[in-house]
Amino acid sequence: xxxxxxxxxxxxxxxxxxHTPHGDIRTPAFVGAATRAxxxxxxxxxxxxxxxxxxxxxxxxxILRPGSELIQEAGGLANFSSWHGPTFTDSGxxxxxxxxxxxxxxxxxxxxxxxxxxxxxxxxxxxxxxxxAIGADIHMAFDHLxxxxxxxxxxxxxxxxxxxxxRCVTEHQRLAEGTTNRRFEAVRDNGSxxxxxxxxxxxxxxxxxxxxxxxxxxxxxxxxxxQGGTFDDLRAESAxxxxxQSVDGFGIGGVFTADGMDTMLQLVxxxxxxxxxxxxxxxxxxxxxxxIGAEYGCDTFDCVGPTRMARNGSLYTNDGRINIKNAKYIHxxxxxxxxxxxxxxxxxxxxxxxxxxxxxxxxxxxxASIHNEHFVVHVTDRIRESLISGDFAAYKSEFLAxxxxx
RNA sequence: GCUGGAAUCGUCUAGUGGCAAUGACAAGAGACUGUAAAUCUCUCGCCUUCGGGCUUCGUAGGUUCGAGUCCUACUUCCAGCA
Numbered sequence: 001x002x003x004x005x006x007x008x009x010x011x012x013x014x015x016x017x018x019h020t021p022h023g024d025i026r027t028p029a030f031v032g033a034a035t036r037a038x039x040x041x042x043x044x045x046x047x048x049x050x051x052x053x054x055x056x057x058x059x060x061x062x063i064l065r066p067g068s069e070l071i072q073e074a075g076g077l078a079n080f081s082s083w084h085g086p087t088f089t090d091s092g093x094x095x096x097x098x099x100x101x102x103x104x105x106x107x108x109x110x111x112x113x114x115x116x117x118x119x120x121x122x123x124x125x126x127x128x129x130x131x132x133a134i135g136a137d138i139h140m141a142f143d144h145l146x147x148x149x150x151x152x153x154x155x156x157x158x159x160x161x162x163x164x165x166x167r168c169v170t171e172h173q174r175l176a177e178g179t180t181n182r183r184f185e186a187v188r189d190n191g192s193x194x195x196x197x198x199x200x201x202x203x204x205x206x207x208x209x210x211x212x213x214x215x216x217x218x219x220x221x222x223x224x225x226x227q228g229g230t231f232d233d234l235r236a237e238s239a240x241x242x243x244x245q246s247v248d249g250f251g252i253g254g255v256f257t258a259d260g261m262d263t264m265l266q267l268v269x270x271x272x273x274x275x276x277x278x279x280x281x282x283x284x285x286x287x288x289x290x291x292i293g294a295e296y297g298c299d300t301f302d303c304v305g306p307t308r309m310a311r312n313g314s315l316y317t318n319d320g321r322i323n324i325k326n327a328k329y330i331h332x333x334x335x336x337x338x339x340x341x342x343x344x345x346x347x348x349x350x351x352x353x354x355x356x357x358x359x360x361x362x363x364x365x366x367x368a369s370i371h372n373e374h375f376v377v378h379v380t381d382r383i384r385e386s387l388i389s390g391d392f393a394a395y396k397s398e399f400l401a402x403x404x405x406x
Numbered sequence: 407g408c409u410g411g412a413a414u415c416g417u418c419u420a421g422u423g424g425c426a427a428u429g430a431c432a433a434g435a436g437a438c439u440g441u442a443a444a445u446c447u448c449u450c451g452c453c454u455u456c457g458g459g460c461u462u463c464g465u466a467g468g469u470u471c472g473a474g475u476c477c478u479a480c481u482u483c484c485a486g487c488a
Contacts, residue, residue, distance in 0.1 A: 033440080033441070035440095035441050036441085040441080040443095040444080041444075056440075061441080061442090064442095088440095090440045091440085094441095095440095095442090097440090098440090098442085099442070100442090113442095114442040115442080140440075143440095145440090225440090251440075253440065254440095255439085255440095256439065257439080258439095279440090280440090281440040282439055282440035283439060283440085284439070285438075285439040286439075289439075302439095302440060303439050303440080304438090304439070304440080304441045304443085305441095307441090308438060308441065308443065308444095308445085309437095309439095311443085311444050311445080312437085312438070312443090312445070312446095314437090314438080325435095326434085326435080327433085327434070327435095360444085364444090365444055
């Protein structure tokens with residue numbers, strides 16, 4: 001089982017530590033979206049420097065390129081990308097929702113590669129095998145988001161997600177056989193601490209490698225994904241189903257806006273077991289997502305929004321988002337956020353970043369991404385601190401009032 | 407000086423008698439939530455009660471129902487010849 005310590009609980013909100021084979025995640029935490037094994041425009045060293053604790057890569061993208069076997073050959077996602085910290089992979093289930101021309105059957109999902117048109121089929125079993133090969137610490141079950149928001153479609157997608165979850169759990173357990181969690185379980189196996197860092201495991205293997213071999217590797221963990229859309233009874237049913245499974249944590253999927261998220265999370269997180277971590281999938285573009293998510297019991301978040309918006313010139317400030325490309329910043333020689341200690345705000349002005357965007361310099365996207373990622377990571381860290389100190393409510397109202405000009 | 411060619415939005419450009427006139431860039435603004443996303447959308451002569459009105463293709467005339475388009479002169483630029 002994935003080790004998760006809860007240090008403080010206040011209603012549904014909690015402060016904890018997820019202990020992964022590649023290190024700890026102090027929660028609540030914002031996880032950087034590294035879809036193709038990289039956080040766009042940023043190096044892993046920059047991610048570490050700005051305070052990120054973990055990254056999330058995407059199975060769909062990585063099996064297309066470079067292929068899960070290559071990442072396994074490289075020693076897993078952490079070694080391959082030089083992140084050397086806790087990692088997640090999304091299952092590829094979200095692509096069912098977001099890609100056109102996918103064929104969904106009970107067995108799985110057929111799709112053509114958007115790169116070269118090759119035919120692929122992803123099933124619960126193949127997603128598990130690919131995620132084991134990619135080697136992230138925490139995997140998501142292969143789920144199905146309904147494309148429509150009708151009750152019938154939501155119910156059908158949720159029920160399929162549950163049937164697929166059974167298959168994910170079975171395959172995950174099969175893959176886990178013979179696998180050792182060196183950091184937490186090896187002690188029991190041989191009575192002594194293992195000194196070597198798990199990150200080197202990929203290079204320690206000897207003998208012929210077989211595809212999807214998982215022997216002699218650190219343990220990997222599986223989150224079930226709660227679906228059900230905006231329907232309370234479906235969300236409750238899905239939460240109960242996921243809670244009954246032998247999984248290490250939970251992803252909460254199919255959430256697209258903070259509207260109604262509080263009541264949905266109250267419903268779901270009151271059903272999910274307290275002692276396992278919960279990841280709110282894809283939410284965090286709007287700071288309010290992080291506040292509501294943490295307040296109602298979510299431990300980790302990931303979102304492509306901060307880096308995507310950064311690349312497009314939209315930057316977070318404590319007073320709301322601004323578009324640095326706007327003409328009003330041409331002569332603005334002040335820092336974007338004087339009280340921000342990211343590399344951009346500490347060293348450069350708004351006018352400079354405006355210039356970099358206008359001239360389409362690569363550095364524009366780098367600096368903007370550093371700032372936005374730093375912003376959401378630190379807002380989430382600050383939420384954690386406020387939960388510890390008991391100031392969460394005050395911090396939340398103060399932040400949201402200023403950010404959203406309420 | 408002679409002979410050709412050319413002049414269209416901030417820039418480059420389409421347009422060879424029929425609706426302010428093509429495309430790109432630049433400019434202005436907006437969107438973005440488990441990334442087919444360094445992407446996409448809108449505006450881009452002036453005015454507008456959103457029906458439309460007005461003024462525009464180097465300058466000035468002319469032909470024509472109608473001219474960026476044809477004719478004449480001029481101006482500027484380019485090429486070739488002196």
